[in-house]
Amino acid sequence: MVWEALLREGVRVIFGHPGGAILPTYDALAPYEAAGKIHHVLVRHEQCAAHMADGWARATGEVGVCIATSGPGATNLVTGLATAQMDSVPVVAITGQVPTNLLGTDAFQESDVVGVTAPVCKHNYLVTDVNELPLILKEAFYIAREGRPGVVLIDICKDVQNAEGWFRYDFEIDLPGFEPWPQVDMEAVRKAAELINKAERPLVLSGHGVQLAGVGRELLQMVEKAEIPVVTTLLGAGNIPESHPLSLGMGGMHGEAYANRAVQSCDVLIAMGMRFDDRITGRLDAFAKQAKIIHFEVDKAEVGKNVMPDVAVIGDLAETLPALLPLIEERRHQVWLQEIREWKKDTEQTDILNYEVDELIPPFVIRQLWHATHNAKNGPPIIVTDVGQHQMWECQYFTHDHPGQLITSGGLGTMGFALPAAIGAQMAHPDRLVWAVVGDGGFQMTMQELAVIKQEGDLPVKIAIINNGFLGMVRQWQQLFYEKRYVGTPVWSPDFVKLAEAYQIPALAVTKPEQVVPALEQALNTPGPFLIDFRVKEEVNVYPMVAPGAAVDQLIRRPKPAVMQGYSGVQPSW
Amino acid sequence: MKYTLIAWMRDKPGVLSRVAGMMRRRNFNIDSLQVGHSETPGISRMTFVVDGNERMVDQVIKQLRKLVDVTRVENISEQPIVAREMALIRVSTNAENRSEIVQMVNIYRGEIVDVALDSMIVQIVGSEERVASLIDLLDNFGIIEMVRTGPVAMARGQMEHKYRRSTAVWRAQANGRDATAAERFRTGGV
Numbered sequence: 001m002v003w004e005a006l007l008r009e010g011v012r013v014i015f016g017h018p019g020g021a022i023l024p025t026y027d028a029l030a031p032y033e034a035a036g037k038i039h040h041v042l043v044r045h046e047q048c049a050a051h052m053a054d055g056w057a058r059a060t061g062e063v064g065v066c067i068a069t070s071g072p073g074a075t076n077l078v079t080g081l082a083t084a085q086m087d088s089v090p091v092v093a094i095t096g097q098v099p100t101n102l103l104g105t106d107a108f109q110e111s112d113v114v115g116v117t118a119p120v121c122k123h124n125y126l127v128t129d130v131n132e133l134p135l136i137l138k139e140a141f142y143i144a145r146e147g148r149p150g151v152v153l154i155d156i157c158k159d160v161q162n163a164e165g166w167f168r169y170d171f172e173i174d175l176p177g178f179e180p181w182p183q184v185d186m187e188a189v190r191k192a193a194e195l196i197n198k199a200e201r202p203l204v205l206s207g208h209g210v211q212l213a214g215v216g217r218e219l220l221q222m223v224e225k226a227e228i229p230v231v232t233t234l235l236g237a238g239n240i241p242e243s244h245p246l247s248l249g250m251g252g253m254h255g256e257a258y259a260n261r262a263v264q265s266c267d268v269l270i271a272m273g274m275r276f277d278d279r280i281t282g283r284l285d286a287f288a289k290q291a292k293i294i295h296f297e298v299d300k301a302e303v304g305k306n307v308m309p310d311v312a313v314i315g316d317l318a319e320t321l322p323a324l325l326p327l328i329e330e331r332r333h334q335v336w337l338q339e340i341r342e343w344k345k346d347t348e349q350t351d352i353l354n355y356e357v358d359e360l361i362p363p364f365v366i367r368q369l370w371h372a373t374h375n376a377k378n379g380p381p382i383i384v385t386d387v388g389q390h391q392m393w394e395c396q397y398f399t400h401d402h403p404g405q406l407i408t409s410g411g412l413g414t415m416g417f418a419l420p421a422a423i424g425a426q427m428a429h430p431d432r433l434v435w436a437v438v439g440d441g442g443f444q445m446t447m448q449e450l451a452v453i454k455q456e457g458d459l460p461v462k463i464a465i466i467n468n469g470f471l472g473m474v475r476q477w478q479q480l481f482y483e484k485r486y487v488g489t490p491v492w493s494p495d496f497v498k499l500a501e502a503y504q505i506p507a508l509a510v511t512k513p514e515q516v517v518p519a520l521e522q523a524l525n526t527p528g529p530f531l532i533d534f535r536v537k538e539e540v541n542v543y544p545m546v547a548p549g550a551a552v553d554q555l556i557r558r559p560k561p562a563v564m565q566g567y568s569g570v571q572p573s574w
Numbered sequence: 575m576k577y578t579l580i581a582w583m584r585d586k587p588g589v590l591s592r593v594a595g596m597m598r599r600r601n602f603n604i605d606s607l608q609v610g611h612s613e614t615p616g617i618s619r620m621t622f623v624v625d626g627n628e629r630m631v632d633q634v635i636k637q638l639r640k641l642v643d644v645t646r647v648e649n650i651s652e653q654p655i656v657a658r659e660m661a662l663i664r665v666s667t668n669a670e671n672r673s674e675i676v677q678m679v680n681i682y683r684g685e686i687v688d689v690a691l692d693s694m695i696v697q698i699v700g701s702e703e704r705v706a707s708l709i710d711l712l713d714n715f716g717i718i719e720m721v722r723t724g725p726v727a728m729a730r731g732q733m734e735h736k737y738r739r740s741t742a743v744w745r746a747q748a749n750g751r752d753a754t755a756a757e758r759f760r761t762g763g764v
Contacts (some may be wrong), residue, residue, distance in 0.1 A: 115588075115591065118592060118595055119595060119596075122642070123641075126587070126588070175642060176584075176645045177583065177639075177642050177644045177645040177646075179639070300639070300640075301637050301640050303636075304629065305633060305636075
């Protein structure tokens, strides 16, 4: 029954790990797998099943599906589900549960999965009657997909899995309490257009919602028409091409100074599909005080949660943005753009890449990765990053010209995300180039999934480990805010090259800048997977940085390279 | 400030824990919460009193509406409302003060629902203040045990959402029968 429903939802690949309480469902999979209709990927840890489904969903826009057994299987899923939910990724998780008559008895491998996962799910179900199962499956996919996407978990008792029932799937979804697409208020759209037309220093702050609604092109049209610069959030990377003159890249904690300064100096801030996360706003009461704020958002609860907008345009961006477009007048904002260009010059002066450095530093590696891959065959490369310093460097030094090119754990910040999510993305796009960029700390959280790369027939995932011997971002905070007391941050790592060899994956270690380009070439020319261990300079910091609790224009700027040698270079903001 | 909210929700297992879990997770303060059946089969009605500022209440309402099982939420704090709660109070008595207590309870239009030699159970229904005030009085005699329901509330006057009923409900009435639960359910019950 489960598989018939999945087929009708267009699911082709599922990620999971079997166990006692989900065995009947696995058993029923056999004919579907034999017929090549649904492919099951065996993971090495259930958390990675959720990450893979997540990576799959982000790469395709379809619902990703993961499956696990009861008890430990289901609780292991939780981190992955929370990651997907925080970043609004449609994922359906199916878990086994002990038989109905054992529910609540602390039976073997029983846990209250619905209770445990409720806070990290959009909705979840416990199925105790086989006749309810088809409707619940259909509702689950509907809820996960529609509106602001999210995670839905279905916990199925073992006796329900064994029971027989009639399968039908022609239900009309009837969920009176679920309003995925709120009615668009045209009056609000008109008000927004009026504000934008009057603005002298407008700025777009665009987030993941733009990608979820698939309106990158419309956004570009709009900002070109009225000449509005664009700052993105981490997950909004590539909403408009970052090589475009109107793109200011990422804002927030590790955003460039000119991007944050633009946020703090604009007169109308147009927030699109983003939720004013603390990493983008810095200190809330000092955030864009001078600006009128327009908030385009599909989830009503996000409006006024952190920042109270002057105009709230609630509704699907795919509806509101095309409606807004004809109301926007053609404008030029040369004075405003010139001002930003002046700020930009200042940043370019301190950019570490503009100086000769003879050590291997991560920004250089990332920049070379961009040079080597941005013209890849079969479409733009998909970069999947983990969480930490390398994630921020990737964002700063890799130019994302396509929406959805960067897959990363933004909201929850889950270490260990990159490798499994990259596997998921690669399964979704077997022809495209997928790079997992990952730190030495995060890689060791989920490196067991290297086995999946092999078992799935040498998936051509390329892995770049930015190996600096520390939990770098935590170490950076310890350096800046805890007087360099490096407690618990030095990481001992195995020889990743030998580790890869053990998994029969070709690998290389890189220690010098001149080795980077040949290594990347070798990785790209090797069919199948490849791992490069970039042993980079140890104590390098991500700049600029907004200290937690500070306003976004109170930045710690990039120190001049001479200062950087001593690592004491905390400079005041402008 | 205190706000009174009413939420209607599908009567499904776990819905109360979903609501309570969301409130705890988002750090909202519930003063009181009361659940029971509504006029529509399959739909429960919950009355909340929450303590906080306007912005917080706005979030409470929006987050409640996001729950799939919650069909409707209304903030009736600004409207004229009828809010009542009930309390059962077991108060210790003796021969001397028994009649005095009975008098007091009568003034408050309460009822004595059980009498024992050394105690009796008083039932009071009314606004929160009236219940609290009787409790204060009875406290002088010694309260042994007490239970309060917390207020349930309803807006006064004409109900505008009477007209929000689905065509299915009207059609059923035109055909001289009551709408089925499923038909009423389609529009969220009311």
